Amino acid sequence: MLENFPFYLSLVIAIVLLIIVANKIRVAYPVLLVMAGLLISFIPDIPMVKIDPELIFIIFLPPLLYEAAWTISWKELWKWRRIIGSFAFVVVLLTATIVAFVANHFIPGFSLALGFLLGGIVSPPDAVSAGAILKFVKVPKRMSSILEGESLLNDASSLIIFRFAMIAVATGQFVWHEAVLSFSWMLVGGIGTGLLIGWLFMKGHKILPTDANMDTVLTLVAPYIMYIAAEETHSSGVLAVVSGGLLLSNHRHSFLSTSSRLRGISVWESLVFILNGLVFILIGLDLPEIISGLEGVSVYAAIGYGLLITLVLVVVRIMAAYGAVFITLIARNFIKVADSRHPGFKVPAILGWTGMRGVVSLAAALSIPVKLSHNGPEFPQRNLILFITFIVILTTLLVQGLTLPLIIRKVNMPVYDDHLPEDDAEEMIRREMAKLTVDYLDRNYRELLEKSIFLQQINEKWRGKLEKEPDLNLSSEIKQAYLDLLSRQRDWLIEQNHDHNQHFDEDLIRKHLMKIDLEEERILLVH
Structure with a gap:
């Protein structure tokens, strides 16, 4: 096993390069990897897998x-x-x-x-x-x-x-x-x-x-x-x-936590990428053993x-x-x-x-x-x-x-109305989240809203009137208020996803949840 380690390492590099080629020529990478595995298996002195x-x-x-x-x-x-x-x-x-x-x-x-x-x-x-x-x-x-x-x-x-x-x-x-x-x-x-x-x-x-x-x-x-x-x-x-x-x-x-979700996505995407690649190239490499x-x-x-x-x-x-x-x-x-x-x-x-x-x-x-x-x-x-x-x-x-x-x-595939068109759904989500944000700040943080330039600019941002980046020298009180707001936005999106009367595509909901996680992570890193 150890003497073949360079071979397996080269397989990983080959998988990455082949998937790049597959994306470039717009061919599903499992097809290309199986064909590559077949070709590699016929090279003389290649270790039998x-x-x-x-x-x-x-x-x-x-x-x-x-x-x-x-x-x-x-x-x-x-x-x-x-x-x-x-x-x-x-x-x-x-x-x-x-x-x-x-x-x-x-x-x-x-x-x-x-x-x-x-x-x-x-x-x-x-x-x-x-x-x-x-x-x-x-x-x-x-x-x-x-x-x-x-x-x-x-x-x-x-x-x-x-x-x-x-x-x-x-x-x-x-x-x-x-x-x-x-x-x-x-x-x-x-x-x-x-x-x-x-x-x-x-x-x-x-x-x-x-x-x-x-x-x-x-x-x-x-x-x-x-x-x-x-x-x-x-x-x-x-x-x-x-x-x-x-x-x-x-x-x-x-x-x-937000950090766990964001980091987990990156780790899992990389892991699944290499596992899938290895599986399909190994299918092609296994041909000599099967024929023998x-x-x-x-x-x-x-x-x-x-x-x-x-x-x-x-x-x-x-x-x-x-x-x-x-x-x-x-x-x-x-x-x-x-x-x-x-x-x-x-x-x-x-x-x-x-x-x-x-x-x-x-x-x-x-x-x-x-x-x-x-x-x-x-x-x-x-x-x-x-x-x-x-x-x-x-x-x-x-x-x-x-x-x-x-x-x-x-084939001209039929168009179904299972979900709202993506542009319409995006606009509706933005509009409803803006309304929720303005109302939430006004009800729960009115006094802080009058004192904090940051919260005022966040308020204006969701009204579509943001003119400059907010000052991120935040007090713990202001930071907590904004984190509460992001948490409320997240809850609202999850509620909309569970509401079967709403025809939102769950992938779109998850995209907005990811944006909230990224924003929350950014605020948590601010000292």
């Missing part, structure tokens, strides 16, 4: 899921909960089932249990790839919200299917009532563990005399504790991280099987997207749905084409043991499953990843 699945499940997966839970909008997640739940659970199960029957029918030596194992591995789309691609094109907010929400939950459902299929292959039997009980515990136990540990961390942040550095370290530790604790109780570590992350994210302003283990079937036949499974995945997802529209149009007659209007045929087609596979699929495939038991026979079709998984990841990333931006640009 062997990916330990535990490394991905334990080191990579918890922080990536946790960061996604922190950045997603809970309001959007709840609004589109039905379609997100259907794609994350029902569609994943449907996909795994269809893959199982296709593999059993067309691939020699594949039983239904092995087919379900393969289906559980390749069924979850990778959100990082879709997010990186959608960054370069404009799509309706509802689509990005659905993709983000689906990605938070589909890993859990696919890994549950994978776990049950592994038991069926190893034992040769599948007991339904035990599977139902185990499935229920994985869901309830995973969510419960995440919420409990998240609540304990929240209390710890409040009670302990931590500073910004300590708070940031605690946020880095939290997802690992949630994941490991859930896995130790045989529940879903993925759901534990997601539920705990969502809890802490939605209460971040109640237990984290392929025995009993020609490479060309294995490629054909991989392309067949890829075609099944694409077709099933597109059909599921249109099926969701059909079911919604029926369900609107009986229950309240997020949007009862016909969504048209463009959005489901695009949603169906966003099924790139990635890190979770590869990690699950690699975690298949070499032998069924300690001294037992070899695990059937392990190498072929690995190769098919690699072909699925590579094909979906290259074909769908490269064509999706072109398709979106060619």
